[in-house]
Amino acid sequence: MEAFIDIYVFIFGLLIGSFLNVVILRLPEKKDLVFTRSACPTCGSKLKWYHNIPVVSFLALKGKCAYCEKRISWRYPLIELLTGLVAFWLLPQSISLQSMGIFLFYFTIACIFICHFFIDLDHHLLLDSLNLYLMAIILAFAVFTFHWSYWVTGGVIGFGAPLLVTWIFYKLRGQVGLGGGDIKLYGILGLYLGPTGVMFTIFLSCFVGALFGIIMIGLKKMTKDKPMAFGPAIIMVAAFQIFFPDLYYRVQQWFF
Numbered sequence: 001m002e003a004f005i006d007i008y009v010f011i012f013g014l015l016i017g018s019f020l021n022v023v024i025l026r027l028p029e030k031k032d033l034v035f036t037r038s039a040c041p042t043c044g045s046k047l048k049w050y051h052n053i054p055v056v057s058f059l060a061l062k063g064k065c066a067y068c069e070k071r072i073s074w075r076y077p078l079i080e081l082l083t084g085l086v087a088f089w090l091l092p093q094s095i096s097l098q099s100m101g102i103f104l105f106y107f108t109i110a111c112i113f114i115c116h117f118f119i120d121l122d123h124h125l126l127l128d129s130l131n132l133y134l135m136a137i138i139l140a141f142a143v144f145t146f147h148w149s150y151w152v153t154g155g156v157i158g159f160g161a162p163l164l165v166t167w168i169f170y171k172l173r174g175q176v177g178l179g180g181g182d183i184k185l186y187g188i189l190g191l192y193l194g195p196t197g198v199m200f201t202i203f204l205s206c207f208v209g210a211l212f213g214i215i216m217i218g219l220k221k222m223t224k225d226k227p228m229a230f231g232p233a234i235i236m237v238a239a240f241q242i243f244f245p246d247l248y249y250r251v252q253q254w255f256f
Contacts, residue, residue: 005095006088013087014054016111017080023115024079027130028123043068054080079114086110108137109242113235116185120231126181135188142191151191158190158198159183182230189238200252201237209233 019033025041026033038047045067051057058077065072090107092099112134116126142151166178190198209230216228241248 006091009091010084010088013084014080016087017083018052018054020083020111020114021076021079024118027127028119028125040065040067040070042070075118079118083111083114105137105141106243109134113239117232117235120229124227124229126179126185126231128181128184131181131184131188135191138188138192146194150194154190154194154198155187156190157195159187161202162186178230182234185231185234193241197241201234201241205233205237208237
């Protein structure tokens with residue numbers, strides 16, 4: 001029975017991952033997410049239902065479109081597999097109404113993080129629609145879980161500190177340091193992570209982003225003048241804090 005549930009949840013995650021691919025592709029372009037059939041991005045041919053089976057179709061088609069035989073991005077099966085593995089990993093050992101509610105809460109956060117990560121890589125955007133959805137579920141959780149001073153202070157610091165730094169940077173350099181989506185995401189994360197936690201998020205994400213930028217410049221994959229997607233750095237640090245709390249608290253002691 002447990003093995004059946006594990007397999008079911010993994011397949012559920014694969015299917016959700018397939019939908020996340022649609023969100024990542026269409027949401028930045030404000031296209032319909034539900035009723036428009038999937039099509040090849042190269043030739044525009046409408047795909048059959050059996051072309052959309054997560055991972056299996058990619059392997060069966062050998063990574064090529066069934067019509068024009070152009071290469072299909074490896075990201076599609078990667079996101080499906082990633083989402084399936086996350087669902088399997090988050091599945092509680094003991095199934096109950098409460099444990100499944102917690103599972104859906106964290107799985108939803110993971111799905112939004114995945115969408116944010118890849119959309120920001122492609123478009124340098126952390127979309128308000130995803131941020132609002134993330135804020136709704138985190139705020140609801142925070143209100144019923146934490147003392148009001150914890151999530152209010154965390155949200156204020158998460159939103160206010162990056163906004164202040166960005167304003168100062170703009171006044172000194174005439175350039176915007178952080179995008180509005182980044183600032184909003186920090187504020188939303190502060191609701192869950194609290195004041196100390198979101199300060200850690202800001203500090204470590206800036207370090208990760210700077211390190212990645214230096215590496216990419218050193219490899220000549222980007223230049224100093226080219227803007228870099230900063231959202232993935234925030235997502236990686238926040239995912240570490242939220243999904244690996246024991247390890248995070250041990251690391252946090254080194255800094256605070």
